[in-house]
Amino acid sequence: MSDVIDRDRPRVVVAHHSGWGHTAALAEAVADGARLADATATTLAVDHITEEQWALLDEADAIVFGSPTYMGNVSAGFQTFAELTSRRCATGAWRDKVAAGFVNSGSKSGDKLQTLMSLAVFAAQHHMHWVNLGLGPGWNSTTGSEQDLNRLGFFLGAGAQTDTDVSAAHVHKSDLLTCRHLGSRVAGVAAQLLAGRAAA
Numbered sequence: 001m002s003d004v005i006d007r008d009r010p011r012v013v014v015a016h017h018s019g020w021g022h023t024a025a026l027a028e029a030v031a032d033g034a035r036l037a038d039a040t041a042t043t044l045a046v047d048h049i050t051e052e053q054w055a056l057l058d059e060a061d062a063i064v065f066g067s068p069t070y071m072g073n074v075s076a077g078f079q080t081f082a083e084l085t086s087r088r089c090a091t092g093a094w095r096d097k098v099a100a101g102f103v104n105s106g107s108k109s110g111d112k113l114q115t116l117m118s119l120a121v122f123a124a125q126h127h128m129h130w131v132n133l134g135l136g137p138g139w140n141s142t143t144g145s146e147q148d149l150n151r152l153g154f155f156l157g158a159g160a161q162t163d164t165d166v167s168a169a170h171v172h173k174s175d176l177l178t179c180r181h182l183g184s185r186v187a188g189v190a191a192q193l194l195a196g197r198a199a200a
């Protein structure tokens with residue numbers, strides 16, 4: 001594929017922290033969704049970030065942030081990354097990129113809305129365009145089930161729950177599909193933005 005066509009495809013980076021691999025599995029699902037929507041996608045663990053990976057972030061059209069919920073907020077690993085972006089924040093390096101977020105916790109709620117809100121505020125500090133989940137709530141009626149997309153009923157981004165005593169192979173199918181949906185949605189919005197900028 002030529003460089004010109006490659007440049008026309010949105011570049012999505014999924015920047016996440018994960019202590020035991022649960023949130024990393026969700027990150028892969030986000031990337032799969034972006035690829036399904038014809039974007040290029042890279043997952044990136046923010047606790048081992050190289051100069052090349054910083055460059056990937058700087059060149060991305062969209063960055064999807066992901067964190068487990070630790071003590072009712074983003075993990076220290078994610079927050080360390082966030083603080084390392086302060087110079088980019090000051091210079092507006094990520095201004096007008098598309099952003100979105102996904103979070104995970106051990107408890108069904110686990111106060112992970114707070115985690116998602118922290119991601120959204122982080123994106124806002126970078127003057128990024130936050131994309132919401134774009135799904136109605138699942139599993140909220142007598143005919144619903146925990147296999148529904150968006151089974152935990154989030155709007156701001158994707159919310160997942162993983163039992164604390166299972167491996168990453170047991171991340172809930174519905175949560176993986178919900179994250180895949182988010183990746184596709186982000187890629188679609190990024191493509192619309194790129195097309196709009198080109199037209200303008």
Ligand SMILES: Cc1cc2nc3c(=O)[nH]c(=O)nc-3n(C[C@H](O)[C@H](O)[C@H](O)COP(=O)(O)O)c2cc1C
Nearest residue numbers: 018019020021022023068070071072105106107110
């Ligand atoms: C230090 C620490 C704090 C945690 N705090 C919360 C919490 O506030 N709410 C919750 O529901 N789960 C909490 N958990 C559980 C994790 O969110 C859960 O195990 C998650 O799946 C871990 O994802 P990871 O493998 O991507 O790190 C905590 C786990 C750790 C290690």
